[in-house]
Amino acid sequence: MATSDLALLLTPEGWALLSSLPPYDPQQSLALSRSLREEGHAPALVSAALTQQRLRSRATAKFGPFAQTMLFTPDGLEQATRLTVAAHHAARYAAAESARVADLGCGIGGDAIALAGLELPVLAVDRDETTAALATVNLMPFPHATVRCADALEVDLAAEGVDAVFADPARRADGRRLTSPGQWSPPLEEVLALRGRVDALGVKIAPGTDHAELPPDAHVQWVSVDRDVVEAAVWCGPLAPEGPGRSALVLHDDGSGGTTSHLLSDPDGTDPSLPPAQLDPVVSLEDLGPLIHEPDGAVIRAGLVALAAERLGARPVGPRIAYLTGSTPAGPGLSPFLRSWHLREVLPLRLKALRSRVRAHGIGSLEIHRRGVEVSPEALRASLRLRGNASETWLVTRVGSSARGVVLVVEPTSAGHPVRPVPADDTPL
Known part of the structure; x- marks a missing residue:
């Protein structure tokens, strides 16, 4: 979403138009667009509202009913943490009794919403102006959440009263995935260095990250939702009560609108930076x-x-x-x-x-x-x-x-x- 499109939707007319739209139906979108223009709405506003309506429809899979009051960009939606997964993230911070959590690289605010939903004070930070504006809108229901447009690594955590950090480095550039953690923004090494400023650090990483890039004293958890691997995350200090090692969190739709969770952990606390153990295969x-x-x-x-x-x-x-x-x-x-x-x-x-x-x-x-x-x-x-x-x-x-x-x-x-x-x-x- 361009900044100009966001500005149009945040006017009283734009927000009222967006709120009045019916559920997205691709078969009716052209007719609806024509009808709205005939009613006198500016073509640019109609285009922005219908685009947002389509994104909200897609976002329902990640955010459920929350999606109908949120604003998105295509990239922001794709990269956002699913609410069911973000809830597991937030539970770690709540269990660690974090006083204030900084969500660095907050994107459209998916993880910040889950944290604020547990009544944890949140400072959500993103350096992109439009993305920060979207996060501001999406976090409006939570008065103890603050959004700031700034470079994630330049935030004075101590001055902000932050004692825990969740970081989600950008892993895309020019529409392509960046496979090397050194190319992420910020690079993984620089994010992990935040442990010198806070003990409680969580970092969302790509599921395919080489095990050799993982810190040996952290707990790393891979997460799948309905058999689709969606992320991995590094948990440090009080956010990793299970201690160093690896685990797999498997989430399934229980068929009634809820989610069941299952955890498989390495009982020996194997160094997550070591390559996976190998087994002797069958011979014939x-x-x-x-x-x-x-x-x-x-x-x-x-x-x-x-x-x-x-x-x-x-x-x-x-x-x-x-x-x-x-x-x-x-x-x-x-x-x-x-x-x-x-x-x-x-x-x-x-x-x-x-x-x-x-x-x-x-x-x-x-x-x-x-x-x-x-x-x-x-x-x-x-x-x-x-x-x-x-x-x-x-x-x-x-x-x-x-x-x-x-x-x-x-x-x-x-x-x-x-x-x-x-x-x-x-x-x-």
Whole structure:
């Protein structure tokens, strides 16, 4: 959103127009735009209001009903923390009895809203003028939240009465992701140096951050929401009561508008900067067990696959491949962190054979997952000429030390069928 668009919406006419719009309907947006202009509203104001209406519709997935009174930019919405995740952040600060929290790089204010919602005094800081203005609007319901347009690292934390910091460095530039923490703004190293000024420091980082970049004396937690890994965060000092190490927080929609949370932690407090532990994979197809488990992405990113496998008595199907195989079902303590299937059949990764199966079984719907092979699920699905009423789930991967790909045909763990190995003379796709 341009500053001029924001200024238009913050006039009495602009705010009234935005508040009067119906829920966003892409089929009606052109007609609505025309109608509003015919009523005498300026085209620029109509465009700004309808853009905001569309963003609010998208934001509902992250902010629920709060989205209908907030203002967004496309980038700000994409980078904002989901409210369900921000609530877990805020709970750490509340448990640490923080007196005042500085949200450095606050963006549109997602984390600051969660902190203020727990009645924690918040100083939200962003150096972009328009973004700071959006955060000001979004935090208006919270009188103990203050927004400031400033450089995050130049804020005098002691003078502001701040004893805890949450920092979210910018990880994009010119529309592209910055993978190196040294390129973030501010760089991760400079943000972590804030521990010299406050003990309670939390830093949101990219889920794919190299473990070697992580501080060994911190706790690092990876978070997924409905199987989508959304973030990782470094927690220091009183914000990490569990001590140094790694954990995976898995959040699921409970089907009634709420969220269930499940936590898998490294009980040994492994140094988070060390590479994930490795397991010995199965050797051949004959070693595959009747069950295949796929760990949640947060478990994989946290390097806790070995922990899950140990508790299951399972092994990876191949080197550095996060499919586990064994004969023990996941119990209640592990099932939230895994997708589990019963192995029905093993097929060669050969297009002719796969097309023959699709025809013979009348497969019209096919769910394809892949790990360890350079095959596009979308391209493979398109090449199979699906037709029929049957559906299947395929895991395209490698087994043992073989470089040859195979297709594991799987189904929910309630049904079982024997494994049939791939014929030795099949040619891979």
